[in-house]
Amino acid sequence: MKAKVAIAGWLGLLGVGLGMGNAACAAGPYPDKPVRIVVPYPAGGSTDILTRLLAKGLTARWGQSVVVDNRGxxxxxxxxxxxxxxxPDGYTLLMNGSGPHTVNVSLFEKLPYNPVKDFVPIVRGMTIPLLMVAPANAPYSDVKSFIAWAKANGGTANYCSIGPGSPSHLAGELFKSMAGLPQLTHVPYKGSGPAIVDTIAGTCNVMFDAALSSGPQVKNDKLKLLAIGTEQRDxxxxxxxxxxxxGLPGFSAYTWSALFAPAGTPAAIVKKIQQDAVAxxxxxxxxxxxADQGAQAGGGTSEELAKFVDAEIAKWGKVVxxxxxxxN
Structure with missing residues (x-):
């Protein structure tokens, strides 16, 4: 079932805890025991790295342990x-990625959670740009020349991704649609590594990939960087x-991570976490x-994150x- 979301729904969830805020404060200042941040990925990835950096900083600010719980x-x-x-007491939080929180709702017929009704948005954690890369010896050097080349080579032109339903795949589909390239063939791979290898070799004509994995190949002149997927230059x-x-105004495609709490978490606690997390x-x-991971630090308010997530769900739902x- 596809989710229909509204900003009002998010803001309503933020207000659920208003009546509970005073009670929470009366019980003692938050936090007065360890806090757990669940990461729905294995250890070692970019979201895990972000969460451990945030946990370390919050531990220092709060004088309470903030632990990372990987549940991939x-x-x-x-x-x-x-x-x-x-x-919903503020002691179990979620550092979620764009896929589980805004794409899965369109990819899967049934989910055991609702990304709007079951969570309160707290703060954006980071953004990782997707780089539009091509073989170093490709006969095109920018977006416009690639589109022209793809139209002239419609029978063979392709884009590769790191897997079905991945940000890399969805970015390619969005590009394909906005560029008017219905003949551009999608070639999925099992992970970034093999996709990059075949892009370097020229098997893949173009791909969207996270800066962390493809950036070093660009710097080593093994890949050609055509453009950046974020709204602003990196x-x-x-x-x-x-x-x-x-040439494709309005295009944006990148991965991100953000901090959420269970629905019903007191507003006063959400506000404190948001302010301290931004710091x-x-x-x-x-x-x-x-920056060493190819990422840009996040920030902003809970309300801004709510609007952003609504927009992401709608955008990627249409692409899917x-x-x-x-x-499959």
Whole structure:
């Protein structure tokens, strides 16, 4: 069942805890015991790294342990459900990614959680740009020349992804639609590594891939960087235009992680977590550590995150539907 979301729904959830806030404060200042942040991915990935940086900073600010609990599996569904069913007291949080929180609702017929009704948004954690890359010797060097080449080579032109339903796949489908390239063939791979190898070799004509994995190959001149998927230019690639400013205005595709709490968490607690998390995320140490991972530190308010998530669900839902995207 496809979810229909509304900003009002998010804001209503934020207000659920207003009546509970005073009671929570009366019981003692939050937090007065360890806090758990669930990551619905295995340890070692970019979201895990972000969460451990945030946990370390919050532990220092709060004087209470903030621990990371990795619950990977089932496209992020397992860990996400854990938090959806947790006690809404601020002691179990979720650092979720774009897939489990805004794409799965369109990819899977049934989910054991509702990304709007079961969670309160707290703060955006980070953004990881998707780089539009091509073989180093490709006969095109930017978005416009690739589109022209693809139209002239419609029978063979392709784009590769790191797997069905991945951000890499959805970005390619969005590009294909906006560029008017119905003949552009999708070639899925099992992970970024093999897809990059075949892009370097020229088997793949173009692909969208996270800066963390494809960026080093660009710097080593093994891949050609055509454009950046974020709305604004990336500070790490200041001379490279975005896809949007390269002839496809409005295009945006990137991965992100954000912090959520179970629905019903007191508003006063949500506000405290949001303020302290922003302070940690915007610290020089964390910003530098995330930059090393090809990521940009997040921030913002709960309300801003709610609007962003609503927009992401609607956008990728349309891409999944129009592109007949499946995870099979």
């Amino acid at each position: 599996g089932a496209s992020g569904i397992i860990g996400t459900e854990v938090v959806a069913r947790a006690e 500070p790490s690639w200041p001379s490279t235009p975005t896809v949007s400013e390269s 940690v995320l915007q610290s020089a140490t964390v910003k530098a550590a995330l 539907k129009d592109g007949h995207v499946t995870v």
